[in-house]
Amino acid sequence: MLVATLASWLAAAAPARADFVVCNRSFDVVNLAVGRDPGGGFRTDGWWTIGTNQCARVIKGALQNRFVYLYATDVFGKPLLDGRTEMCVGAAKFSISGIGDCWQRGTIAARFHEVDTHSAESWTFFLRQPGAGAGTGASPAGSGLQDTAAPKAAKP
Numbered sequence: 001m002l003v004a005t006l007a008s009w010l011a012a013a014a015p016a017r018a019d020f021v022v023c024n025r026s027f028d029v030v031n032l033a034v035g036r037d038p039g040g041g042f043r044t045d046g047w048w049t050i051g052t053n054q055c056a057r058v059i060k061g062a063l064q065n066r067f068v069y070l071y072a073t074d075v076f077g078k079p080l081l082d083g084r085t086e087m088c089v090g091a092a093k094f095s096i097s098g099i100g101d102c103w104q105r106g107t108i109a110a111r112f113h114e115v116d117t118h119s120a121e122s123w124t125f126f127l128r129q130p131g132a133g134a135g136t137g138a139s140p141a142g143s144g145l146q147d148t149a150a151p152k153a154a155k156p
Contacts, residue, residue, distance in 0.1 A: 020068055022127065023055040023126045025129070026127050027052060028052070028075075028080060029052065029074070030072045030073070030127060031072065032049075032056065032058065033110065033112070034048075034058045034059065035099070035112050036069065042097075050127075063120065068123070069113065070112060070113050071087070071111070071112045082113060083112050084111060086109050086110070088108065089108050
């Protein structure tokens with residue numbers, strides 16, 4: 001009894017983890033790239049491969065910016081989640097500073113979907129198949145996946 005009480009007290013006392021997490025609720029394995037401004041200009045990083053019903057912590061620690069940008073493809077490179085903001089990606093694992101002149105710098109231009117985190121410290125973004133039920137997000141123009149997103153609940 002004491003062990004259970006002590007364990008529940010320790011769990012309640014643990015600080016909430018602040019991260020940006022992407023969960024794949026689609027039927028496709030997803031390759032994900034992330035764009036953001038960590039200070040000093042925009043940067044894109046990739047690739048995270050996220051299986052069906054899996055999540056990946058793509059930004060560790062409290063979010064510093066209101067907006068995070070996502071670009072997702074299937075395993076064949078077909079865009080599944082794209083948007084209006086052009087940034088650069090690489091063919092293999094990459095970290096690219098700056099978002100302009102992609103082709104001139106030997107990288108690939110991709111259109112990233114803007115995620116508004118409403119300045120929350122933590123955020124979980126869900127990728128879903130189109131028509132997969134109710135969600136708080138809308139299907140971005142030109143994408144094959146619906147998105148729903150929500151701030152992580154802070155632990156009491």
